[in-house]
Amino acid sequence: MTLAQEQGNQLAANHCPDCGNDESTPGYFCQNCAHLKHTAPNVKAATFGRRLGAVVLDIVLVPLTLFIGYLIWWLIVLANGQTPGKQLLGIRAVKVTGEPMGWGLTFVREFFIKGIVIGFLSGITGGILYAVNYLLPLFDTDNQTLHDKMISSVVIKDAR
Numbered sequence: 001m002t003l004a005q006e007q008g009n010q011l012a013a014n015h016c017p018d019c020g021n022d023e024s025t026p027g028y029f030c031q032n033c034a035h036l037k038h039t040a041p042n043v044k045a046a047t048f049g050r051r052l053g054a055v056v057l058d059i060v061l062v063p064l065t066l067f068i069g070y071l072i073w074w075l076i077v078l079a080n081g082q083t084p085g086k087q088l089l090g091i092r093a094v095k096v097t098g099e100p101m102g103w104g105l106t107f108v109r110e111f112f113i114k115g116i117v118i119g120f121l122s123g124i125t126g127g128i129l130y131a132v133n134y135l136l137p138l139f140d141t142d143n144q145t146l147h148d149k150m151i152s153s154v155v156i157k158d159a160r
């Protein structure tokens, strides 16, 4: 890479590679096109509809696969930052920097934070927190749920 190219890249560093919008604004995503800042082109926030669809699919798939099928599937796709529902709808969780979460961190996100912490808080609020948690990305500039905020994750379209 020549010096001129390097300087060009530095100049472009604060601009969205997809739409050219200024990315030095607060928040993890481009405010114009939902690109995850400081990552490769075309890394975009998952839409609210897909996230909600994945939640519904995960609920439906548990009895459909007699639980054991879901469990095995879940244990495999955790490595991609996914649940079975997320995999089917082509979305996955990553760190806010865009780096992969890996199996361990996704397990913590899905089992301890979503399952135990959000599950417990939902139970004691009669399900209100459960609804608030999944509606939050509609209002949050970072498209995050509470469990995303707790573990610093965002959900993106799976480009692979």
Ligand SMILES: [Zn+2]
Pocket (backbone or CB within 6 Å): 016, 017, 018, 019, 020, 021, 030, 031, 032, 033, 034, 035
């Ligand atoms: Zn953009």
